[in-house]
Amino acid sequence: MDFGLHFRSKGLPPGAVYVPSFISSExxxxxxxxxxxxxWNAELKRRVQHFGYRYDYRARAVTPDACLGPLPEWLSAVADQLVSAGVLDDLPDQVIANEYLPGQGISAHVDCIPCFDERIVSLSLLSQCEMVFQQKQSGEKLAVILDPRTALVMTGAARYQWTHEIPARKSDQVDGMKVERARRISLTFRKVVRTI
Structure with a gap:
């Protein structure tokens, strides 16, 4: 993956790439x-918004009636940036916004394999937090601090053979220092490949 941007993959699972400062503070x-x-929808322990398609958490699927319409213009602009930078090959048609308040997280998971194509991109907003990856067979763990305005790309092994999670806590250890979390929003960009 050569995005023509500064990026790093060291300390991440194979197929994961961290792109710092992908968007500006403005x-x-x-x-x-x-x-x-x-x-914001409060059906989960965290608040969420769906764009393009609604993901059914209970069925773990995108159902045929889940289409919400095209992405709004303000999200399409980011999707265009992801493609023009080479982060994504094709325009995504599904975005989920997750809001995390201090103490909230998301359990270890792999994004729905039959629902979405190979490349998933998560854009972090507002506050940093730690994401933990775990290799499904060996149990090996790797962690990365996701800073605001950065993009995390997951493809290949990182997409299919490792789970990822945001531990539910109020602070993280960053360079040996305790850093309190604040409100964080993630935008996950995906391409629907199958509805059931």
Whole structure:
């Protein structure tokens, strides 16, 4: 993967790439304003918003009636950036926004394999946090601090053979220092390949 950007893969599972400063603080503020002007869904322990397609958490699927329409223009602009930078090959048609308040996280998982194509991109907004990867067969763990405005790309082994999670806690250890979490939003960009 050569995105024509500064990126790093050291300390990450094979197939994962971390792209620092993918968007500016001004672009981040615009995204947060649009999200907060929308309707957050509180059906989970964290608040979420779906765009393009709604993901069914109970069925772990994208159902045929889940289409919500095209991505709004403000998300399409980011999708275009991801493609023009070479981070994604094709325009995504599904985005989920997850809001994490201090103490909230998401359990270890692999994004739905039959639902979405090979490349998943997560864009972090507002606050940093630690993401933990675990190799499904060996149990090996790797962790990365996701800074605001960075993109994390998962493909290949990182996409299919490792789980990823945000541990539910109020602080993280960063360079040996305890760093308190604040409100964080992630935008996950995916391409639907199959509905059931």
């Amino acid at each position: 672009e981040e503020a615009v995204l947060v304003r649009h999200l907060d002007a929308g309707e």
